[in-house]
Amino acid sequence: MPSTAFMADVILAPWLVIVPLVGALLAGLWPATARWWGLLTALATLVLALLLALQVHGQGPVVLALGGWSPPLGIALVADGLASLMVLMTAGVGLAISLYALGYLGGTARGRWFWMLWLWLWAAMNALYLSGDVFNLYVTLELVVLASVALVALAGGAAPLAAAMRYLLVSLLGSMAYLMGVVLLYGAYGTLDLQGLGAQVTLSAAPMMAAVLMTVGLLVKSALFPLHVWLPPAHGSAPAPVSAALSALVVKVSFYLILRLWLMVFPELTLPGLDLLMGGLAAAAVLWGGVMALRVSRLKQVVAYSTVAQVGYLFLLFPLLWAAPGGWQAVVFFAVAHGVAKAAVFLAAGTLQQAAGHDRLAELGAVMRGRLKTSFALGIAGASLVGLPLTGGFIAKWLLVQSALEAHLWGWAVVVLGGGLLAGAYVFRLLGPAFEPGPGDRGRPLPAIMEWVPLSLALLTIALGFAGTPALALLARTLVGGGG
Amino acid sequence: MSEAITFWLLTGFDVLLVLTLLGVAWRLLAGRDLFRSVVLFIAFGLLLSLAWVRLSAPDVALAEAAIGAGVTGALLLVALGRLRRLETRAFRRGKRGKKP
Amino acid sequence: MATDPVNLQIYLACGALLFVMGVHALVVRRHLLLKILAINIMGSGIFMVLLGVAAGGEGGVDPVPHALVITGIVVALSATAVALVLMLRVKAATGLARLPRSGPED
Amino acid sequence: MDMGAHVLLLILLSSLLPGVAIFFLREEQFVLRTALNLGGALLKFLLIIGLLVGVYRDGKTYSLSVNLLPGIDLVLAADALSLLFATLSAVLWLVTTIYAIGYLEDSPNRSRFFGFFSLCVSATVGIAFSGNLITLLIFYEILTLATWPLVVHRGTPESFRAGRIYLAYTLIGGAVLLGAVVWLTLLAGSEPFVVGGYLQDLAADHGTALMVIFAMLMAGFGVKAALLPLHSWLPRAMVAPAPVSALLHAVAVVKAGAFGIVRVLNDVYGVELAADLGVALPLLLLAVLTIIYGSVRAVFADDLKQRLAFSTVSQVSYIILGAALAGPIGAVGGLVHLVHQGIMKITLFFCAGNFAETLGIHRVDEMRGVGRRMPWTMTAFTLAALGMIGIPPLAGFISKWYLGLGALEADMAWVTGVLVVSSLLNALYFLPPILRGWFSRREGPWPDERHGGRWLETHWMLLLPTVTVAAMALGMGLLASLAISPLYWVTFIVEFEYGYDHIWSAIFEWETP
């Protein structure tokens, strides 16, 4: 392809950090124009992310030594298949969230804070995905935490503030554990570079302790059962664009980091029982999140508990990582599919909530009948969460079951399929009120964009149903460590 | 001979410093009295910068004294003051609420 | 001021213990201010291990950990500042400077 | 990709696009909605006829594939068997659409109803044209998604309960099916359907796995086909409006299950492998059990639609029985019953809907004297019911005749006994309504009389489809030997499976004593 040959010389990765950061700074300096900077940034970032994905797809992983100082002295940016896919997913969902926020928040005072913090969050996530240095990852992680905590607290009120506080403490505990792991790794090998560490790590006390600390610390942050308590109030009570950003994107950050570490730094380590323990927690999360989603009475709470359940799937990573060669790719595809679908569901829920003035599920029927586009978005994206066909969720579920069966891990396949059933139960519960008798009602007037964005994202989940092959091809261009 | 004495003196100092640090940390985290905890934390920061000097990190010692102990301490103190004021305000409001 | 390896072991162990004390207090203590202090103690423990590592090399003192610790101190300060203000907001909204007990952690 | 492949896509879109468009119409846009509905239905019908001619005249198969995952494609293909099912769906969709327009004339949420109705048909046609197991699975699951809104359409608590039960069964079935398909794909890759199956080479190494997968596939498809332990959603789903019952029971859902089983048996495993693995016989026994059980329950059901539903449970298993007999004549019997039962059962449901909508009749004992009040509907009912019982020369007789011959051919004479017993039971539950309708006298008013038409006994849009399908049911039996009959088409399909000479010689052997 001539375009990839042309792209080969262009340095793209830093721009994916620079552009959103510049947007965030401008939005902070001129708060009154924040939303237009936000929109411009979102568009530019999406274009850059697409170009980066094409570049990586065309010529393989790109490793960039910053300031001309190559590791271990300097810091490297790593744009490989995994990183560029996450950046692309973030950009796609991010653009949708930005467009939606234009209608949802407009130019309100709260909206200005949203724009600024959201762009910071975006820049931080991109920086994290592209970083190739364990200490630099710590700094980006803290950026992500501060931005997302502030976003959670933006809703005000006792519950969101308490949720934000809990989230902050849990995250800091996680970051500290992670940092201790970094220190142990540096102490043992004298380098902070992911690739350099990957080439050296062997089975001994310090790296094992580091692996445990880093993994557990990041698990705490990613709200895996039973450490999920902060998530439903935080995601359920935030403004809709924030909920979408948190549930669709931020949850994936610590998952990504865990995956990155185990792919690049610790592939040579085997901690006996870790896969069973993690798989067990994952299964418990799937079960508990699903059951709670069936019991709570507010629309956004249902969606938030659905995130608890779906985070469980992400950590089926551990049983699959060592047993099945393509297992981690299945999980990453799941993460992407979930990101898009969950953003669509949260944004649709936000539209219904704004139209009805509340989000009590039992009383939403009229608005759901009145706002068909949004109900459809809810339905289609819900189908993706369940893993029904022609959606990204189906492909993800297929890949997960395939990896589990390939490795003869029947139990985990049953967990995936059973979790899909629970998801089916709560998604159809969400849709139920639309079918109650009675006339439709459009509720309060809302900007049209708040109906079109969720629908577009929902249609994107269908497009993802056909994106399995290119996504896997991109993921195949991921750097993995280890002597083997 | 004198080298050995220096060595043992320094080691003794290290042990003493480390034990003090651990003791201060323990006391401040026990949290009997918040104000005392905060003051102990500032002291902890200053002791820490002493430890950084012993670990041949003067830059870090400077940063710790200025930021870790100084600025963080000031932030903690002002936060504690605000916390106290919120408490008395809530207390007064509670009293006022009870009267009628 | 070249430090002897024996002394370093003391500091390394002290760092590890400070870290664990922080973790313990973070989980056990309920007042938010104490939790925030606990996180700072954890950080100090980590920095101590890192600086101990830096001082232990044969080829002189390693400056990279010093830079990392300075960065770490600033990051810890930032997090502490946000946490303290958030604590005050929680206090103002709920009347309590502690988290409502709703789950097994914290 | 040639013309035929584009036609395949067009056939899917001919109901999908109108369906999506209909959702966004306002309730009162009656003309546009009707035009979209009927236009789509007619277009689909014509396109399928066009394909039919191509396949019949040139013996061609068409296919269209889209990549899903490395090595896994979504394949649409038109072979003889898929066209049989697709034609059935297209024809019945056309008549059911007309019927539904009349039936739902003044009820709310019609746009939503017809939207999902169209999606449902798209999914069914997708199932028909699925070129491999994964595609079949995909459309099968979409069918679940599209039919649930129709089941809960009335929005009453009991319809939600029925919807929940329906979902519980079909989603669990879908999950089992997904597991089975993934497993099979891991073992054998994603192969297109091929006559005689593609698993022969695996039998030696993976015999047990293939048996387990077969059981899982049967469980997955068996849910929708209402195979014995998995049938209980079907009678409950009767709370849906009559056109839904008609469509669900005659075509879409139950037939999708039965069609899936036939596909797996014929084109994935192949009848020989199924017989070698010893999985055909258990399936046969299950089908026999379901036939008897459904008939017995139908005898004791007082509600007319319930009785029809249990009759469906029983009758759909004839199709499975035919496939499980693993011989050409049995296969003809089973496949032809796919069509015959579809037409006859839709007639019966239309009649039940007419009775309920015109006179408020829901129970069998309320049917006294209805023959005088509604002679056309009652005639249609009688024709279809007699056909179900298997009175010659009606359509049901043909199916049962071939099934019986097939059983003898397969050296399982006892199965003919089952057919006889089942027919007697059929008579036991279909004769009372017929007798009451024609020969009893009505005393007192009808439960809820609504249409007091002067010229016609009920709304013409209800009557016309009913009479049409009844005439088709009659015609399929009387004209079975013509080249346009389902029987002829089915024998054409089975020729592929067993070779030309084989089938005719087999039939001649038994038809000329």
Added chain:
Amino acid sequence: MTRHRAAATLMPLMSLALAGLLVVAVLDLPPQSGLAEPVAGAMDRAGVDHPVTAVLLNFRAYDTFLELAVLLLAVLAVWSLGRRDPIPARPVQGPVLHGTLRHLIPVAVVTGGYLVWVGSSDSGGAFQGGAVLGAAGVMLMLSRPRELPMLPAPLQRLGLALGVCVFLAVGTAGLLAGHGFMGYPPDWAYPLILGIELVAALSIALTLVLLFLGGRHGH
């Protein structure tokens, strides 16, 4: 309740276990020189003489840049949480000698400036200098809690963001000029680093003062 009690009894045990494991892991670390040699080898191209500053502002400038960003984000997060409360009349319990503070301020300003400047060759640097400058600002606030001298809001925002903006501009210029993102032309390294440090120190000082005040301006 029982769950909490179970946690209360389990936690000390778990902490002890963690302490044991961690101490073992820490003491197990092999002696190694880390990155001392690579740093020493690159000092001639670093633009400054002090290794720690070289690491902070050249070799790992990206880290330092993001660290400044964290500090800025912290202020923004604090502001987004609500308006500021007035400082308590007596934040420090006990007598605070306002006069003493006022005399200390000039000393602190000079010390801060010196620390920034000396950072290129000896211990010191933007963060330490900025912290001391910030401390001076805080003392100013404490000495005159009733009549806060405050910059207008846009200037505050500009001042806060200046460090990050300048750093980002220099880093991006490096990228465009072919020295890599966060890279300097070797001849320009010293002035650029010093400039960044000065601006950063000012921003840091302002940031610290504003963090101390807590909350955004307004009433």
